Amino acid sequence: MIIKFFANLREITKDHEITLKLENVKVKDALLVLEKKYGRDFRDVVFDPEGELYVRILINGRNIEYLEGLDTQVTGDDTVSLFPPVAGGSHAEL
């Protein structure tokens, strides 16, 4: 599967895009592989201090929030895009 990193995430990964040889795993498993590769800093950006997902994760352009969240299955043909809160992470309420 192809993993793409955007905006400030690239400061940690130094990569824009990598290919992971993973088949039929859950998003959370793929994140563990990435944490192992990029270290603690990566985890600290992906999750907030309460352990909630802080970045937006798209699978083939669809936000996992509207799929099965971190339990969403990813196959080898999928593209996973990770965005820091380029426009998000707000505490405000309309």
Add this chain to the structure above:
Amino acid sequence: MGAKILYDELKSGTDPLSPENILVFAIGPLTGTRTPSSGRHVVVSKSPLTGGIAFTSSGGTWGAELKRAGYDAIVVKGKAKKPLYLWIEDDEVGFRDAKEHWGKMISQSDEGIKSETDDEAKVLQIGIAGERMSRIAAIINEKYRAAGRCGLGAVMGAKNLKAIAVKGSRNPEAADSIGLTRAASRAMKMISESGVTKEDGGLNSFGTAVLTNIINASGIYPTRNFQTGTFSGAEKISGEAMAKTILKEKTACYECPMECGRWVKVEKGKYAGTEGESLEYETSWAFGGECGVNNLEALARANFLCNEYGLDTISTGSSIGFTMELLERGILSKEKVGIDLRFGNDDAMIQMIEKIAKREGFGDVLADGTKAASKKIGKGSEYYAMQVKGLELPAYDPRGAVGLGLNFATANRGACHVSGYTIAAEILGAPLKADPFDSGESKVDLTILFQNFTAAVDSGVNCLFLTFAVGASEYAEMISSLVGWEGYDADEFLRTGERIFAIERLFNKREGFGRKDDTLPQRFLKEPMPEGAPKGRVHPLAEMLDIYYRKRGYTEEGHPGKEKLNELGVMD
């Protein structure tokens, strides 16, 4: 205030380019104060592009300067016999001859007017496009900032009003100074904590073009005149790419901690020498994905030229992309257009911008936007004019963000993203979260909420980017401490927005607008998106529109009902 003046005073059926049209330059209670991002101003008039109500706003410091000079609005009526400009220095107000500045590029006339008035004056003006009454002409302030949409530059041109230069020396007062300090500090804290607005956050690090990659990844980055929603060249023209190449420094409007502006400079190549504040997301898209161009330096040049000639970048890029598709489909010929304006040809795109501004050759056809151009061209070209009510669409394909699509259809000035920016919830997840494909009642509620909230923020007059971090209660607190209104809270703030939206609707109703105009280009209703996450989807407008009218308290024709008007305290 602007909408109310227009609604109360402008006779229906008035030609927008006649002396009878009214042009309002207004600021709000927040402008020029200690509240964050408070340098904006708004221009309101009857649009020569849409024939309906138009409001268009711009950042920088001009609005703050007008407040410091002691004014809340300038209302312009009639027409001067010869080109003039207005010079305001506190209580001294007068017209001056603009002969020397007419026909000049924006940067030249900005310097020229300052040399005749004051080096520290803030100059708002039209360029050659406005002078020639292009219906997609912008009103530029401080050389690089644009009240771009709806062609109000042409209204200034029609009035022979070249510019308004302002210098003020007063400090705005607040009804409750301590309360204002408290409210502004609270807002500032929220800005400093949001991943979007904080220092080194998304907007600060990459400018608004930080959106390019996420919108493209979501499959709604309009490509080659909205033929698809995925652009292979997006990365090359993204905010990330800009930060590594042509970005020289970040810039900010008055009292703004976000610094989302970009100062860019092209050092070499055919566009060398291009320098200035440049390339907001919408602009980089209008000449990028829309025209199939992936050369960042060409986009900077296109932006530079639009600023210098005083053109709206979105409508200009869209008019060029529209022509590119007509050429591709054989509806237009290269001979007719005069240059090889195919998708991806950045040289031809740059040439056409100059032709539009000067109304030369085929540029004269495009200078009034895609709706007017398609009427002249005929041959089914109307289908490819990506506009609503005459206003060209900005950088989001509504097939993959249906709440924004409903907003495009119903926004009073036409296809406007900033009338109800549901992308914040549908794609970015802030401050609310909403499935971009959901078209149910809750999505309609979301669009209405964003429209009301935005109308109030715009009337306040403040920067919408703040709304990623700051909500209605914070705005209500800042406004009530400035104005001295007791009990003005978040609900009242949203009600203010609902009232403004209804007054704009009443204005448009009087001009003949109704349900038939609350629509989208047929492409979005008939052609399924060919690829990406929204693959196979069209926009479900018909099913959403009835719900929208019902929830708004409007009639089936889309006009505010009597009961709703009574509730809002608005007289029809």
